[in-house]
Structure formats: C-alpha cells, structure tokens
Amino acid sequence: MDASKLHELTDWLIDGGRSAASPSRFMAECCERMVAAGLPLWRVGVFVRTLHPDIYGRNFIWKPGAEVEVGTVDYNILESPGFHTSPLIIVFQQGLEVRARTDDPRSERFPIIDELRAEGVTDYVALPLPFIGGTVNGSSWTTKQPGGFTDEQLAALRSLVKPLARVVEIITLTRTAASLLDTYVGNRAGERILGGQIRRGHTETMNAAIWLSDLRGFTSLSDRVPAETVVDVLNHYFDCQVAAIRNHGGEVLKYMGDGLLAVFPIDEYVGDEQQVCSRVLEAAHESRASVAELQCPIGDAVERFRFGVALHVGRILYGNIGGGNRLDFTCIGPAVNLAARLEKIASQLGRTVVASEGFAGICRGGWSDLGEFPVAGFSKAARVYGLVDEKSAA
Template sequence: MPPDAAERPPDGGPRRNRRGARRQSGRRRAALAVAAVALAAGLVTWAVGALGSLELNTIDARFQIRPDPGRPHDVALVGIDNATVTRYGRPPLPRRLDAQVIARIHAAGARVIASDLQFVGRTDPRDDQALEQAISSARPMALATQETDNGPNPVFDGHPPVAQLGAKLAAIGIPTDSDGKIRRYFYAPVELPTLAVRAAELATGRRVSQHGFPNNKAWVDYLGPPGTVPTYSFADVLAGRFAPDAFRGRVVVLGITTPIAQDIVQTPVTTTPMPGPELQATAIHTVLHHFPLRSVPGWVDVAVIVLAGLISPLVSLRGSLGLTVLALLATLAAIAVGAQLSFDAGRIVTASYPALAALVGGAGSAVAEFYAERRERRRVRELFSRFVPAEVVDQVIERTDEDLRLGGVRRECTALFCDLRGFTTFSEAQDPQRLVEIVNVYMSEMGAAILAHGGTLVSYMGDGIMALFGAPLEQSDHADRALGAARDMIGEALPRFNAWLAEQGLDHQFRMGIGLNSGQVMSGNVGSENRLEYTAMGDTVNTASRVEGLTKNADTQLLVTDATRGALSDPPADLEFVDEYPVRGRQAHVRLWTLPAAR
C-alpha cells in the first residue's frame, strides 16, 4: 500500500499530480527568488566596485600563478645601485658621470635611452655641458620630469630647450591603488605622456594611441619579481664592464635602484619592493607589446556574473541538495580556473563578483532546497509512520528515491491477510457514517498490533488488511513477528474492538480470519507515473490470501502454513497442527497450523 493511500481519492492520480505540480511550482518560485537576489548582489556590487580590494587581490594571485613569461629582450635597466653609491657617493651624482654612462649605452647600440633621472636646475657648468652633449648625441632620448597643473618642470631650467637637444619630456606620475600597490599606469597624469609612452613612441617612431588606456589607465604586464628586467650597475657601465650586446636594440632605462633613495614600489607579483626604474622598464615593455594585459569589455563581466548567479538556482530545480552544493563548488572552481586561463591569455575577467553571485545563488538554493526537503521529509515521515513502525521510518525513507519510490526487491518475507467474519451482513444494517467509524476503529486496533511487531501495512481492502513482515526492511525473524502480531490481533486487539462495539450499543461480537505464509516475495512500487502503490507479489502472497479464506470453514481464526512454521526461529509449544488443506493454485496440499487461543 502506498504511504499516501489513506488520503488519496479512489483514482489517486489527480491528487498526486496536483501535489507534484505544487512542489515543482514551489521550487520554481524559490529558484526565481534566489536567482534574483544572487544577480542583484553580483551586479550591484560590481557596478559600485564594492569588492574592489578583493578583486585586486585576485589579480595579484593570477600574476603569481601565471606561467613565467621569461626575461624581456627589448628593455634593460642601468641603475645607480649600492655599489655605485659606495664608489661615487649618494645621488644625484656629478652630471659628467651621467653623460659618460649615456654615451656608453648609446655607443653599445641602445634603441632608445629613457632617463628616469630628473635633471632639474643647473649644476657645474662643465658637467651640465657634458650631459647636454651626451643627450644630443644619443638622440632621441626621453627625459623624465614632474608635471603639475602649471605644466612640466623644466630640464636644465629650460636652457637649452629640450627639443634642441633632440629629446622629449615625459611625465613620471603613476597611479597607486588603495593597498599601495601599482598595477596600472597613466597615459598622461595631466597632459604630458608618461615615460613608458614616450619611450615606446621614440622606439617605434609611431604615436601610442590612447585607446589602449581606458579611463587614462592601462595594466602593467609584470613579467616577474624584481630583477626580471636585465639590470646593470651604473658603476659597471661607467667602467665598461658589460657585454657588447647588452644594450643592442633595447630601450634602456637609466635610474636609481639603491633602496636608500626610496624610489621603490609595491607590485602585485611579490611582497619584495621593486625599484621604480624597473617598473618604468616593465611599463615600456608593456606598451611595446601593445598592452598584452587588458580588461574584458564590461558586458563580458556582466555575462559572467549572470551565468554564475544562475547555475545553482537552475540546478536546484531538478537536483537534490547535494547536487546543488556540488553545482556551487563546480561554479566557484570554474570561475577560478576560467579567470586564470583568461588572465594567462591576456584578458582580465572579474572573479570576485561572479563568485559572490555564485555563493549567494548556491547558498540560497541550498537553504531553500534544505528546507523544502525537510518539509517534504516531515510530510512523508508523517505518512509512512502510519504504515510502518515509527522506529524504522527513517530507514524506509532512506531507501526511497527522489520521488519517494521504493525499488523492487525479492526477499524472504511473511505475508499476513486478515478480515472480519460476517462484516458484509453487519454493514448492510449501518448508515455510512457509522460504518466508516467502525471500520476506522477496527483498522486502528489491527494496524497498531501489526506495527508493534514491525510489520508493514501494505493495503486495506474493505474490512481486510494485507501486511508484510520482512519488507521493505529485512527482518530475519519475520515469521516470529508475524505470528506475534496475529496472536495479539486475536487475543487483544479483537476483544478491545468488540468491547468498543458493546459500548456503542451494538450487540455484535466479531470473529476474524488470519492467514500467514512465508517464502520469497517481490515487493516495491508498481503502477503508472500518475499512480504508484507499494505492494507485494508472488506465490507466497497469493497462498497467504487463500489460506486466510480457509478460516471461514475452519474452527479457528488463524491458519499458519508449514512454511511459516519452518521459518520460526523457535516454534511456540502451543502451535497446533490442524490438517492438510487443498489450496487453489498449488498441486500439493498445504499443512496448516494454529494457536489454541485462536479457536
């Protein structure tokens, strides 16, 4: 008997369909609500940049995970390092030394020299003249300067003009993120192009388009930690201690690398500070390679956020709580892997906002699914507890599938059939309402006795009951349980029922018939998609039903087959042999037994 039979109309199907439709409709409403909240959380926070710091941290992680791009071959750095300071003193150094280094770099075949050193004001006239001649000889050069709202600070106090020396001024302002790290750089802090832009233009002879700088900023494509850019000591270059091809064809940055000058920056690739001139060299490499690292268009970020927020709610429509959680974990993994692969290919896709949408969608779907399953399990528990013993309800539910169906099994069981003698004649004299009340009292008494011994109420058939011991849960003592239930039904439940009839003023004392048979039984849910019933089938069940019918012409209310007696772990001493009876459908007679109390 299906667990919901007591509350289903005769045809069963429409109500089951309505109940299933209500559950699915509830799932759709919950999924829609969760999806809306997830998308709102992801898109609104993305629009206002609420997770900006977290997003930057994910970009740092991507830099650190990315395969090593290798050392650049188009830029180099000559730095005033600790060795130079030890030999020549703290910067600024005499300009004649700067001039000599510029001359050596130019003579070594440098493509362009970009000076991160700022030659502000005048010093020793002979030193200044030497530097001016070196700059003019090494033309074109990019010379760094600070730019304010009033314009760039002049080099050499403006005399001679930089253009006359064949050089170009370049700004050195660099944007710093909220955590103090430098991940992007300007096209122009005010109006003057930055050193990276100017050096790239001089190296290529082409103007760098501002299209590569959305909102005046572009990502620095860091190639690695400090020291990745080939770096040479100012003192070594001055002394000629470098390979002949060290600077050939390269853009060479000239700057201060010693930490005492505090020209160092924090980068996303490592916690070790990077010298400012190396950052400039890295930015020049980025421009020369046409901005290898770019943000994807905003609509791509929006699409990723929407997709991430919808996956778990959609899965929850068809899946279980476990599948919903699995979908969430898979979505988060896909976001992380996808963001990294995209980064490795040179495109930055947002990761924290899709992750937020996925977490809200997944957690919301999981919570909704959890409470939906909890409500459904509570409902099913209440239903099952009417037909199987309360202590095994959980075990029965665990064996059902997502539609709460019990799969077919074949096992050793004992089947019990019973009904009231003379009930049909008795019922003809009762009004319907009264009759239903009597049947309910009778079924309650008998059902309680069956459940008390671990039996399963398979079906009610008018005043008859079919019960099974040993299914859906295995019971090695199924025969003992069935005989114990029959003994209580006849010895206790039936007398209580007859006493109740007397209290109701009904002068009728019922007898009943019970048949028990043991053997192989096939049990499970059978029926169509619209109507399923838990039932038991097989020769064992048929024989039990026919043995119960034999009690009508016997002088006992209980007949137990020899198969059930043989299945008893310890046959009771009061079990009496009755006789051998022919049973329809079986060639041999069946040996039957009973209890004295059943006569």
C-alpha cells in the same frame, strides 16, 4: 551589530544552510550565527504546522548552550485555552507581527509574558514565516537585554526571517512528503520512493513473513448499518492490529476493504526468520485479544467482532506495480497468493489464527495440525496449522 556577519548569515540562509545536517542542527547554527552577529537572543522558537493525521504541528526551541528541543503537538491544542491566548495565534491567523515587552502593561493580555518575565526576559516578538503556498507559520524571539530589542535589532530580525522562511519551508515540505508516504504506503516503502524508486517495474525480492487478515461478517455488517458506522468500526478494528504489527517490526502495505496486508522483512538488519516469525506470532496474539475486547454500540445492541489472520513466510516481489502513471507500491508473488488462500481457509474453519506449514515449522510450538486442504491455483494441497489454545468457531 556586525553588518558583515549579518550579510554572511543571509547568504548562508539563501544557500539553504547546507552546513547543517539536520533540522535541529540548522536551528542551532542559525541562532548561533545570529548571536555572533550581535543579536542578543535568549529563547527562539519556530512553530510549523504539518500535514499529518495525528500531529497538528512541530516546534523547535533553542536556548544558548542547550540542545535544540524538538516537540510535536496534536490536534487537541486547537481546544487549548493557552493556544488561543498565545501571541502566535495572531501570527497564524492574521499573518501579523506581535511584540510584547514584559514591562508594558498592554502585554498582560498574553499569559505567557508572566512566565517570560520570571525568566528575566525583557522583550518578546513573534514574526510570521510565510510560505509560498500561502500558509503562515510562526517564530518567536526573546531577549534578556535591558530595554529589550533595539530598532536596529528588530529590523535585522525582520530581514532575516524572509530567507529563514524559505529554508524552513523546504525542510517542512521534505518532511511532509516523507510523512505522507509513511502514512499511505508505509515507512520502508516511503523511504524507497523518496530514494528514487518511482518507476513502474522497479521491484526487488525480499524474504518476509506475510500477514493477511480480514473481519468476519463484514459484508453483513455493511448491509445493516450506516456507512459512517462501518467506517468507525473499521478504524477501531484496524487499530487493534496496526499498533501490534508496527511494534513487532511489521509494515502495513495495504487495506482492502476489511482486509489488511502486512509484511515483516527477514534480513540481517531485523533478525533471522525464527526471530521475525516469533514477533509476528506475538503480534497475532495481541491483535486477537484486542479484537476480542472490541465492542461497538449499534442500535439497541452491542456488537462484538471476530477476525481471521493467515501467517506465511516466503519470497515476495516488492515494489512499483500499476498502469500508466498510477502506481502502487505493494508486494506480489506465490507466497502472497498462498497467504490469501489460507485466510479463506481460516474463515471456513472458524479459526482466528492459521499458519502455513512453512511458518509453523519455523515458529515451532503451540500449533495443531488441521490437515491438508486444496488451494485454488496451486497444484499441491497445503497443510494448515492452527493455534492449540483456540477451538474452531465454525
């Protein structure tokens, strides 16, 4: 063991491992420094739980001479037999160290030891990574050194995981913040908020295609079925749209009951207005098909659903709006107001997809002129277009 290199490594960790530009690079550099200090590491894993609606945790796996493997696990892992027979479950639940030498019969209680023995591993140790808030995450360390880790090497590992836990916690908190912002306000808005756009009135103008939709008959549905069923219906209904919106470059900004507001930015990075509007229309076709296939057993009947979406394009004001210290990152402007009015017209006409004259003029083909309609709050009537392949259900 090289005491001076261990000391340098500890200082590097205390300083935040700032020479590493990413979590993967941090993992690689940390393990390489450990090996250089005399720790005979073979496979190292860091396992961190995260605050995410779909992802239970993330793992980083390092091996000498290989790229760090980064993976995620969903909540199904909690039902997995392999998870409940892993040494890490003891670390997560009890915060205890677990050591399993591959030549020790007592280690056979962990099925993973057979796999490690086949790789030539001689020793395995799982160490807790306790966070300041009380959460305990885990790390695993293996070696192929004959006889396994020495007492001196284990002592070095135990001392190093303390500063390591602090850096991992900071990285995790930063990622959690980004993940929560992505979940609740959207990716682009989340990036802006993390970048410092957190003051009321901090806005910018943006040219965008606007998507505003709602579920037909939602008020009646809410009145005649249990609230829990309504929530389940809404979740499935939004699933029909969100994947299509995101896959075609859009960002969901807001859910308003059964309503959904999304924007598709138009700029030099994501394409010109014709490209963007074409992708928006593709998303509308996909969402229409998905909603048409959606059905939900309610009582003795099977409920089918319809929705309407209005498409428009224009300048919007995008940023922080609110009162006091309670802000909302959203978009406003005449273009958004017109999209909202068009959605009401779609409902009146029994149409699923309608577009403004501006949107239909950019994304040409496949539209029929439905006429001009007075629009509340606007001095001029708006010409509205519907898809040729769609008949009115009014």
